[in-house]
Amino acid sequence: MKAYLDCYPCFFIQALNTARLVTSEERVILRILKEVSVYLSQVSFDVTPSEIGRGVYRIISRLTGVNDPYKEVKESCIRQALALYPELKQRIDTSEDRLMTAVRLAIAGNVIDFGTSSSFDLNRDLEEILSQDFAINHFDDFRNALKNAAKILYIADNAGETVFDRLLVEEISQPVVYAVREKPIINDATLEDAVLSGLDEVSDVMSSGCDSPGSILNFCSEQFLRVYRSADLIISKGQGNYEALSDEKRPIFFLLKAKCPVVARDLGLEEGSIILLKRGEKRRFLS
Amino acid sequence: MKAYLDCYPCFFIQALNTARLVTSEERVILRILKEVSVYLSQVSFDVTPSEIGRGVYRIISRLTGVNDPYKEVKESCIRQALALYPELKQRIDTSEDRLMTAVRLAIAGNVIDFGTSSSFDLNRDLEEILSQDFAINHFDDFRNALKNAAKILYIADNAGETVFDRLLVEEISQPVVYAVREKPIINDATLEDAVLSGLDEVSDVMSSGCDSPGSILNFCSEQFLRVYRSADLIISKGQGNYEALSDEKRPIFFLLKAKCPVVARDLGLEEGSIILLKRGEKRRFLS
Numbered sequence: 001m002k003a004y005l006d007c008y009p010c011f012f013i014q015a016l017n018t019a020r021l022v023t024s025e026e027r028v029i030l031r032i033l034k035e036v037s038v039y040l041s042q043v044s045f046d047v048t049p050s051e052i053g054r055g056v057y058r059i060i061s062r063l064t065g066v067n068d069p070y071k072e073v074k075e076s077c078i079r080q081a082l083a084l085y086p087e088l089k090q091r092i093d094t095s096e097d098r099l100m101t102a103v104r105l106a107i108a109g110n111v112i113d114f115g116t117s118s119s120f121d122l123n124r125d126l127e128e129i130l131s132q133d134f135a136i137n138h139f140d141d142f143r144n145a146l147k148n149a150a151k152i153l154y155i156a157d158n159a160g161e162t163v164f165d166r167l168l169v170e171e172i173s174q175p176v177v178y179a180v181r182e183k184p185i186i187n188d189a190t191l192e193d194a195v196l197s198g199l200d201e202v203s204d205v206m207s208s209g210c211d212s213p214g215s216i217l218n219f220c221s222e223q224f225l226r227v228y229r230s231a232d233l234i235i236s237k238g239q240g241n242y243e244a245l246s247d248e249k250r251p252i253f254f255l256l257k258a259k260c261p262v263v264a265r266d267l268g269l270e271e272g273s274i275i276l277l278k279r280g281e282k283r284r285f286l287s
Numbered sequence: 288m289k290a291y292l293d294c295y296p297c298f299f300i301q302a303l304n305t306a307r308l309v310t311s312e313e314r315v316i317l318r319i320l321k322e323v324s325v326y327l328s329q330v331s332f333d334v335t336p337s338e339i340g341r342g343v344y345r346i347i348s349r350l351t352g353v354n355d356p357y358k359e360v361k362e363s364c365i366r367q368a369l370a371l372y373p374e375l376k377q378r379i380d381t382s383e384d385r386l387m388t389a390v391r392l393a394i395a396g397n398v399i400d401f402g403t404s405s406s407f408d409l410n411r412d413l414e415e416i417l418s419q420d421f422a423i424n425h426f427d428d429f430r431n432a433l434k435n436a437a438k439i440l441y442i443a444d445n446a447g448e449t450v451f452d453r454l455l456v457e458e459i460s461q462p463v464v465y466a467v468r469e470k471p472i473i474n475d476a477t478l479e480d481a482v483l484s485g486l487d488e489v490s491d492v493m494s495s496g497c498d499s500p501g502s503i504l505n506f507c508s509e510q511f512l513r514v515y516r517s518a519d520l521i522i523s524k525g526q527g528n529y530e531a532l533s534d535e536k537r538p539i540f541f542l543l544k545a546k547c548p549v550v551a552r553d554l555g556l557e558e559g560s561i562i563l564l565k566r567g568e569k570r571r572f573l574s
Contacts, residue, residue: 005316008299008317009296009297009299010296016293029292030295034327034328
């Protein structure tokens with residue numbers, strides 16, 4: 001998915017929110033916004049929002065010397081999610097359809113996001129998503145694909161959401177490779193966050209080699225690309241990975257909440273929609 | 288009032304909304320956003336948002352060749368407001384306090400704005416404001432000042448809102464000078480809009496000489512400045528004029544709805560607040 005015009009102001013909102021996390025010095029924040037201006041005036045918009053976003057967050061790191069502005073935020077989200085884990089596990093244990101409930105929870109965890117918003121209410125948003133209808137629901141395809149898949153790749157999104165991913169991974173009997181970002185970018189999960197969330201106990205955690213807020217294949221490591229190319233089933237979480245992979249021809253299931261108007265429009269859906277979308281099925285579904 | 292960091296993303300939102308009014312060519316709109324980027328990377332933020340906004344809108348006019356993107360929008364707002372005029376006049380006629388009701392209506396008309404928002408519902412917003420408590424209400428001072436004033440200057444804000452201003456001007460027995468923008472800027476009222484709203488029948492309409500979305504004195508004509516300096520009472524409508532004049536030492540009453548977080552914060556109020564503020568009274572009121 002390529003960047004839309006609406007991404008333009010949004011990059012400044014993201015830059016402002018993130019800069020304020022790192023510093024209260026208005027002079028520094030203004031300098032960041034001005035450098036983002038120069039960068040955006042020169043960058044091509046024929047790429048994904050993730051790729052441009054990567055450049056924006058690099059400016060913030062360079063000018064503040066802080067490589068992980070969301071470090072504390074991420075740790076707090078993981079702690080909150082871990083505290084919910086027993087209760088969520090019980091929901092799965094007592095549900096009629098364990099896999100369906102785990103999929104719903106994995107999507108629900110996608111409300112944890114600081115790229116599209118600077119605040120959210122985990123408990124309230126969770127309940128809302130758990131009772132929300134899917135705007136696209138290829139669950140039957142997902143269940144079937146899962147039965148026949150030997151090699152499963154799960155591409156993570158945000159820290160904290162990782163704990164919700166773990167619940168889904170635990171419902172999958174085959175080995176799962178769980179791929180995270182190479183370096184901190186927004187509140188996206190890194191190796192450290194995956195381990196803190198207990199993913200290393202239930203999957204093979206690896207870095208994608210990529211440090212953009214979405215797994216742009218050009219930036220991924222050869223090691224990751226081998227896993228990606230040989231996977232029978234790929235689970236892609238969140239908007240960033242959707243932006244990066246929506247045009248790829250691989251057996252990808254996208255699990256996400258459409259949290260911004262741009263991604264919602266690209267999907268032909270209302271903002272706030274939740275989806276389990278099988279790649280290649282989109283046009284057929286919408287026609 | 289100087290520009291705040293939050294104005295930075297907002298300038299891009301305004302540029303995007305306005306550019307889309309003029310053209311649907313994404314290539315042209317992207318070029319506008321990129322030129323706005325270059326401009327903002329170079330401009331000083333030690334000035335008012337109005338002054339920076341003027342530069343942003345000039346870029347749009349230069350790149351599209353359209354000097355008045357809001358021409359049709361403005362005419363439509365004036366028509367809508369004129370259709371309401373008889374009913375609003377009747378409200379004043381049947382009210383217990385004509386001046387108070389006229390002041391309320393003048394502030395209510397300030398919901399007509401395309402700088403802070405791309406849409407509003409005139410009828411719904413009107414009723415809301417008419418029943419809303421003032422966050423700052425120096426009405427008694429206003430009534431007294433009005434009794435003792437010989438020379439009254441009324442600085443207009445938006446087209447359509449002009450009709451609501453007319454209702455207040457009609458309650459003032461002394462001659463009123465009604466000042467509008469020199470050239471089209473956003474949906475701000477010009478001479479043409481004032482005449483279309485019937486202001487020329489009840490006041491002396493003049494241009495301020497200024498073409499920014501707020502009467503920045505440095506950009507105003509000598510003729511306007513003479514009126515401004517000799518006025519016993521100045522009524523300033525809307526955010527743009529507040530931004531430009533809030534630090535001035537003149538007998539100014541600001542009538543506005545705080546429609547953006549930046550102006551609300553500068554006033555120390557909640558977004559959405561409505562005020563009738565006497566200049567110089569702010570600190571006393573808030574302490």
